[in-house]
Amino acid sequence: MNHNSTPLQDRQFGEGSYLRPQLLQLVNSENILIEDIRIENAPFWCVHLLKCKSATLRGLSYDSHNSNNDGIDLEYTSDVLIEDVTFDNGDDNVAIKAGRDDEGRANAATPSENIVMRNCLLKGLHAFVIGSEMSAGVRNVFVQNCKAHGYLKRGIYFKTNPDRGGYIKDIYIDNLKFDKTEDLFYITSFYHGEGEGHNSKISDIYINNIKCEEATGTAVVIQGFEDSKVENVQLQNIKIKKAKNGTSITNTKNVVVDNLIIDKEAGVPTAAGKDVGEKSN
Structure with missing residues (x-):
């Protein structure tokens, strides 16, 4: 319906449509506090704030493993604090969204912004x-x-495709610890491998102090467009103890990497003489 520009008033759903609702959804709301509640077995997304301002989500806990059980989804929402939450849910823990395709671009005056987790x-x-x-x-x-x-x-997963347009920028991530992941850090401009005509702009991403026990896929993936590169990414003080693949970085500009260690940190180089069994001076 989005792609076909079906008018909103004609998008009527009800009995027989078999659409799963969000468990808790607030729309066009301000000065929100959701605190110290437990969420179990949501039919779809667990908590969805749509076009909201000034929200605090604190002390939530989850046990929700149905399909698409995102923990917290923020959409066209600003000025949010998420803290002291214990996630255990079946999809994204926190997903920040801001509309889809033509309808999303038409709401460019209300990005999702000013969010602390x-x-x-x-x-x-x-x-x-x-x-x-x-x-x-x-x-x-x-x-x-x-x-x-x-x-x-x-x-850490940033995903868009050429249907979306819009931007992701000014993202700061510091001091995160992971056990085992498939991919630790993944930026892609080709989500689902579809779309055309509306490249997104991804820039100004700062990642610092990240530790991971193992990446069974690839430790760091960044995929930009050839004509709209991912720009200004800093990766500092990142240690992955084990990874199947190290990095895959394509179509980028000004990616700065400092103190990125995958597997064992290299020590002092051995002398050439010792390598060939000779006495070194």
Whole structure:
């Protein structure tokens, strides 16, 4: 219906449509506090804030493993604090969204922005996600001091495709710990390998102090467009004890890597003479 530009008033659903609702959804709301509740067995997304402002989500806990059980979805939403949350859900722990395709771009005046996530315990499919619906833009996001336990498919995951447009920028992530992931850090401009005509702009991403026990896929993936590169990414102080593949970085500009260690850290180089069995001077 989005792609066919079906008018909103004609998008009527009800009995017989078999659509799964969000468990808790707030729309066009301000000054929200959701605190110290437990969420179990949601039919779809667990908590969805749509076009909201000034929200605090604190002390939530989850045991929800049905299909598409995202823990927290923020869409066209600003000025949010997420803290001290214990996630254990069947999809993204936190996903920041901002509308999809033409409708999202038409709402560019209300990006998702000014979001802080800190001191959370992560467990699910993906820990921290932006997209793939992000056409109005996502900016000014801070993630700090979180720890994952158990297996995650992806730890930090930014996803868009050429249907979306919009932007992801000014993202700051610091001091995260992971056990085993498939891919630790993944930025892709080709989500689902579909779309055309509306490349997204991804820039100004700062990742610092990340530890991971193992990446069974690839430790770091960044995939930009040839004519719209991912720009200004800093990866600092990242240690992955074991990875099947190290890095795959394509179509980027100004990617800075400092203190990225995958597997064992290299020590002092051996002398040439010792390598050939000779006495070194």
